[in-house]
């Protein structure tokens with residue numbers, strides 16, 4: 007079913023069975039810079055932050071200036087893994103996404119370098135919950151506005167959503183309307199897709215007409231009949247999107263641990279899961295030739 011032509015042979019290792027080879031529709035084209043992506047799925051642990059961080063790193067390594075937005079009020083996501091490098095080296099909560107939403111800091115003031123050259127982060131902390139509790143005016147447009155009002159624009163902007171489809175996630179979508187959906191091959195995640203599709207449709211109708219689903223990723227993929235069925239179903243349901251598996255790897259899990267906390271490309275440069283993210287990066291973004 008999904009053996010439609012690939013743009014390029016996938017550099018994802020040979021041990022992938024034929025039915026798990028990435029499906030790239032013939033109509034699919036890499037997005038030219040400046041490019042914006044939103045990692046969204048309203049299930050915790052579906053691979054959003056891993057995708058956002060690893061995709062961002064791979065694009066930064068190609069020389070693109072990349073910024074990741076942590077749009078999740080839970081601790082333990084992007085800000086934890088890709089910590090902002092603060093001028094004073096202090097371990098405090100710097101001006102962050104909450105302050106941008108409240109109009110207390112500018113887009114430039116909430117953007118920080120990371121240990122990865124070319125890669126920047128807009129951090130957030132549990133205090134970000136305030137945005138959902140008392141939304142400031144125009145909440146859904148804030149990230150889009152901020153991206154448009156950044157002094158030195160980035161080539162790629164990636165928003166990483168939390169596990170809810172509230173106003174924060176809608177703001178992340180409006181700011182970055184090329185959608186990347188990571189999910190697991192489980193009944194729970196498939197049920198959640200119906201609700202996500204409704205939110206995507208309404209956001210497109212009302213706030214972001216350019217919204218489109220760029221990619222659907224099967225996270226922590228394992229070879230099984232269920233995975234095969236889900237892969238086929240996704241190919242059917244999202245005929246214009248890149249569909250691919252991201253292989254399960256203990257390296258991906260270890261890299262973000264407090265005691266390690268290194269980007270995957272530093273911690274496990276040859277891991278197969280890293281090859282999957284390299285492939286994803288190559289398919290999603292066209293790198294301009296100098």
Ligand SMILES: Nc1ncnc2c1ncn2[C@@H]1O[C@H](COP(=O)(O)OP(=O)(O)O)[C@@H](O)[C@H]1O
Pocket residue numbers: 049050051052053054055056057083225226227252253254255256258259260262279
């Ligand atoms: N391909 C993978 N292989 C193994 N573990 C993974 C993989 N992708 C993500 N994980 C782990 O699964 C957990 C949830 O992933 P995460 O990206 O934080 O999900 P989300 O942001 O959707 O909540 C993390 O512990 C992460 O390290």
Ligand SMILES: [Mg+2]
Pocket residue numbers: 054055056078082083084166167168
């Ligand atoms: Mg996350």
